[in-house]
Amino acid sequence: xxxxxxxxxxxxxxxxxxxxxxxxxxxxxxxxxxxxxxxxxxxxxxxxxxxxxxxxxxxxxxxxxxxxxxxxxxxxxxxxxxxxxxxxxxxxxxxxxxxxxxxxxxxxxxxxxxxxxxxxxxxxxxxxxxxxxxxxxxxxxxxxxxxxxxxxxxxxxxxxxxxxxxxxxxxxxxxxxxxxxxxxxxxxxxxxxxxxxxxxxxxxxxxxxxxxxxxxxxxxxxxxxxxxxxxxxxxxxxxxxxxxxxxxxxxxxxxxxxxxxxxxxxxxxxxxxxxxxxxxxxxxxxxxxxxxxxxxxxxxxxxxxxxxxxxxxxxxx
Amino acid sequence: xxxxxxxxxxxxxxxxxxxxxxxxxxxxxxxxxxxxxxxxxxxxxxxxxxxxxxxxxxxxxxxxxxxxxxxxxxxxxxxxxxxxxxxxxxxxxxxxxxxxxxxxxxxxxxxxxxxxxxxxxxxxxxxxxxxxxxxxxxxxxxxxxxxxxxxxxxxxxxxxxxxxxxxxxxxxxxxxxxxxxxxxxxxxxxxxxxxxxxxxxxxxxxxxxxxxxxxxxxxxxxxxxxxxxxxxxxxxxxxxxxxxxxxx
Ligand SMILES: Cc1cc2nc3c(=O)[nH]c(=O)nc-3n(C[C@H](O)[C@H](O)[C@H](O)COP(=O)(O)OP(=O)(O)OC[C@H]3O[C@@H](n4cnc5c(N)ncnc54)[C@H](O)[C@@H]3O)c2cc1C
Ligand SMILES: Nc1ncnc2c1ncn2[C@@H]1O[C@H](COP(=O)(O)O)[C@@H](O)[C@H]1O
Numbered sequence: 001x002x003x004x005x006x007x008x009x010x011x012x013x014x015x016x017x018x019x020x021x022x023x024x025x026x027x028x029x030x031x032x033x034x035x036x037x038x039x040x041x042x043x044x045x046x047x048x049x050x051x052x053x054x055x056x057x058x059x060x061x062x063x064x065x066x067x068x069x070x071x072x073x074x075x076x077x078x079x080x081x082x083x084x085x086x087x088x089x090x091x092x093x094x095x096x097x098x099x100x101x102x103x104x105x106x107x108x109x110x111x112x113x114x115x116x117x118x119x120x121x122x123x124x125x126x127x128x129x130x131x132x133x134x135x136x137x138x139x140x141x142x143x144x145x146x147x148x149x150x151x152x153x154x155x156x157x158x159x160x161x162x163x164x165x166x167x168x169x170x171x172x173x174x175x176x177x178x179x180x181x182x183x184x185x186x187x188x189x190x191x192x193x194x195x196x197x198x199x200x201x202x203x204x205x206x207x208x209x210x211x212x213x214x215x216x217x218x219x220x221x222x223x224x225x226x227x228x229x230x231x232x233x234x235x236x237x238x239x240x241x242x243x244x245x246x247x248x249x250x251x252x253x254x255x256x257x258x259x260x261x262x263x264x265x266x267x268x269x270x271x272x273x274x275x276x277x278x279x280x281x282x283x284x285x286x287x288x289x290x291x292x293x294x295x296x297x298x299x300x301x302x303x304x305x306x307x308x309x310x311x312x313x314x315x316x317x
Numbered sequence: 318x319x320x321x322x323x324x325x326x327x328x329x330x331x332x333x334x335x336x337x338x339x340x341x342x343x344x345x346x347x348x349x350x351x352x353x354x355x356x357x358x359x360x361x362x363x364x365x366x367x368x369x370x371x372x373x374x375x376x377x378x379x380x381x382x383x384x385x386x387x388x389x390x391x392x393x394x395x396x397x398x399x400x401x402x403x404x405x406x407x408x409x410x411x412x413x414x415x416x417x418x419x420x421x422x423x424x425x426x427x428x429x430x431x432x433x434x435x436x437x438x439x440x441x442x443x444x445x446x447x448x449x450x451x452x453x454x455x456x457x458x459x460x461x462x463x464x465x466x467x468x469x470x471x472x473x474x475x476x477x478x479x480x481x482x483x484x485x486x487x488x489x490x491x492x493x494x495x496x497x498x499x500x501x502x503x504x505x506x507x508x509x510x511x512x513x514x515x516x517x518x519x520x521x522x523x524x525x526x527x528x529x530x531x532x533x534x535x536x537x538x539x540x541x542x543x544x545x546x547x548x549x550x551x552x553x554x555x556x557x558x559x560x561x562x563x564x565x
Binding site for chain 2: 111114134138140141180186187191192193247248249267273292298
């Protein structure tokens with residue numbers, strides 16, 4: 001028996017989130033005496049998986065189909081889960097992982113659990129901890145199905161290397177079709193995305209206008225961080241929707257979250273709470289964010305942020 | 318054109334989250350319930366289709382009688398009729414099973430769910446429902462244009478967006494961007510009065526079982542106080558982040 005993982009990739013390279021689910025699955029497999037079976041599409045460096053304890057890889061070539069095709073990907077993975085007689089399948093919590101999870105679960109009549117934050121606390125029957133109420137709480141949920149699909153919250157397990165040998169076999173790309181077809185993909189930039197980032201730098205209404213966003217971008221640049229914003233900032237069109245984080249925006253689970261000119265409303269905090277270390281820079285010492293943060297500076301963003309960026313730059317060289 | 322909008326009843330975003338019965342269930346006392354924000358974006362988009370496509374908009378929820386105020390609100394916003402499947406569901410799998418059975422006897426051209434409900438954050442009902450019905454599903458939908466049976470769609474992806482084509486029927490997962498915040502319809506007096514005349518049908522559930530059950534809830538651990546660094550001591554902050562927090 002096996003634990004099946006979907007190894008998400010971009011331009012042939014396995015994403016960090018993909019390696020994290022492999023690490024997570026390896027830990028389960030070790031505890032349960034199982035094999036880890038990966039499914040990857042168009043991977044260029046499958047050797048990399050030797051270091052992450054993947055026993056077998058189904059490498060699927062999509063024959064020039066360059067976009068994420070939910071129907072064909074979902075069906076291809078479902079076939080492998082069935083063939084390997086897997087009881088567990090793990091996907092990441094990226095946009096594609098969360099898209100795939102429930103569809104895959106419905107195809108194979110499995111239970112589905114999203115936002116999983118730790119290893120199962122029990123296997124028979126399966127129980128895992130997941131976050132709920134947009135990070136305001138957690139729950140332990142039990143699966144009642146033979147097969148369970150888990151979507152692992154990013155950065156909750158981390159990368160754990162485990163040397164081994166990955167047997168690579170060719171997987172078949174399902175020919176299932178629906179009317180839904182991707183025509184184009186627009187990446188807003190080549191920068192790190194909020195979902196992948198170790199560090200996120202976020203700006204709020206305290207920055208006073210889109211013309212000041214270079215403060216956020218410059219700081220993010222030196223840190224190799226993704227940029228984010230509060231809801232009013234994206235509502236006013238200062239920044240794209242895709243940067244809106246919080247209860248009604250994107251969730252953030254980075255290692256470091258730096259909030260600049262963000263007041264720390266409950267809906268904002270809900271979405272970013274699972275970040276490990278939170279830093280706030282705000283001119284108002286009474287801003288609610290100070291109660292949620294680990295480190296803070298009471299000060300004017302227009303003075304503090306450029307200094308911080310300069311100092312970080314100086315340290316780098 | 319028949320449009321179904323699936324509505325989840327969730328605690329207001331400012332609610333304090335507490336649990337009762339030894340942390341096995343959510344304390345609803347004193348909590349105000351609202352239309353799940355993602356579903357409200359979807360409902361607004363559906364109401365626009367009434368004019369443009371002469372669409373008939375039905376809202377549906379799987380829940381007990383306590384969900385009726387939000388269904389009335391949906392009617393006041395502009396839905397033509399409401400349906401409540403009388404069951405307190407255990408998980409998204411069960412909701413999807415109930416909705417699947419309903420849609421097998423009532424055909425819809427467009428089914429709108431929300432990206433996720435903000436209470437249990439499953440993000441699953443739409444994808445499962447679509448798969449059960451053998452229809453395509455588009456998650457994180459930020460654009461939907463209809464020309465006959467042809468659709469132009471967009472999905473928000475990590476760090477950008479994807480454009481897609483599809484035909485009806487389809488299931489989508491709505492979110493902000495599908496319509497803008499400022500476009501959300503606030504019910505007026507006329508809408509509220511009309512809503513009273515509209516049909517809110519209660520139907521019996523079919524026999525279903527949940528795939529998962531919550532055993533116990535936990536609150537996040539209390540956090541220590543913030544460490545404040547003087548605005549002139551930027552090096553001090555960098556030092557803390559590097560040596561103490563080890564995040565640089
Ligand atoms: C249903 C619902 C859902 C919501 N969902 C979300 C969500 O998902 N995400 C979200 O972010 N919000 C959400 N909100 C909105 C939320 O309630 C707040 O209104 C919002 O987060 C405030 O954004 P802000 O902190 O950027 O602005 P403000 O609250 O205006 O705060 C600006 C801050 O900047 C500080 N400041 C001003 N000048 C400076 C300066 N020169 N230097 C440093 N600091 C300065 C101020 O002291 C203040 O604290 C939601 C609201 C509702 C009702
Ligand atoms: N009890 C319910 N009744 C009707 N629709 C629901 C219910 N729960 C969830 N949904 C729909 O499914 C979407 C995703 O919910 P979830 O999978 O719970 O995150 C919601 O935005 C609703 O559109």
